[in-house]
Amino acid sequence: MKQLVNAALLSVLLTACGGALKYDLRGTQLSPSSDAKLVANVDEGRNITQLDLRATNLTPADRLLEGGTTYVVWQRRDSNTPWARLGALELADEGRTGSAILSVAETAFDLLVSVEQAPTVASPSGKAVFEQRVSKD
Numbered sequence: 233m234k235q236l237v238n239a240a241l242l243s244v245l246l247t248a249c250g251g252a253l254k255y256d257l258r259g260t261q262l263s264p265s266s267d268a269k270l271v272a273n274v275d276e277g278r279n280i281t282q283l284d285l286r287a288t289n290l291t292p293a294d295r296l297l298e299g300g301t302t303y304v305v306w307q308r309r310d311s312n313t314p315w316a317r318l319g320a321l322e323l324a325d326e327g328r329t330g331s332a333i334l335s336v337a338e339t340a341f342d343l344l345v346s347v348e349q350a351p352t353v354a355s356p357s358g359k360a361v362f363e364q365r366v367s368k369d
Contacts, residue, residue: 255364262347263291263361272366274339281336281366285321287345290361292327297359299349306344306356307336315344320351340367 252273259266268287275281285305293300302323306315321330345362 253366253368255366257287257362257364259289260360260363262296262359265289266291266361268345268362270343270364270366274366274368276339276368279337279339281339281341283318283332283334283336283343283366285332285334285345287321287330287362288328290323290328290330293347296347296361297349297357300347300359302348302351303330303345303361304348304351304353304356305332305334306346307338307341308344309338309341311342315356317353320348321345336366340365340369342366 252271255270255272257268257270266287266289268285271284273282287303290303293302303321305318305321307318308315318334318336319332321332323330343364343366344356344360346356347359347361348357
């Protein structure tokens, strides 16, 4: 229920601000059948981006990484900046779908979703399933 309320609130915010960025993400070679929809509401005045990420057709995490249990979302300003963990996808359908509503203190950044052994890992495993540059430019 909480996720539905958050999604509804995010939808209202995106409509009110107009101009949300929308991306159709395709899985990497690691999981080519995976798909995701990403909606990014960039607020340049506050230097923050609200993300709504919905993934489908995910390969179960334990098939991609020994001991894999989850998918973690990461961001970095550019390739010279280390990855920062944003959170993990909330998985459903036996790990085949996942979603997350997250905030990033940037207005342009690289986004990465990787399979991990735990949602609290300090850095990406290198097993990326989605990659996307988020930017108005």
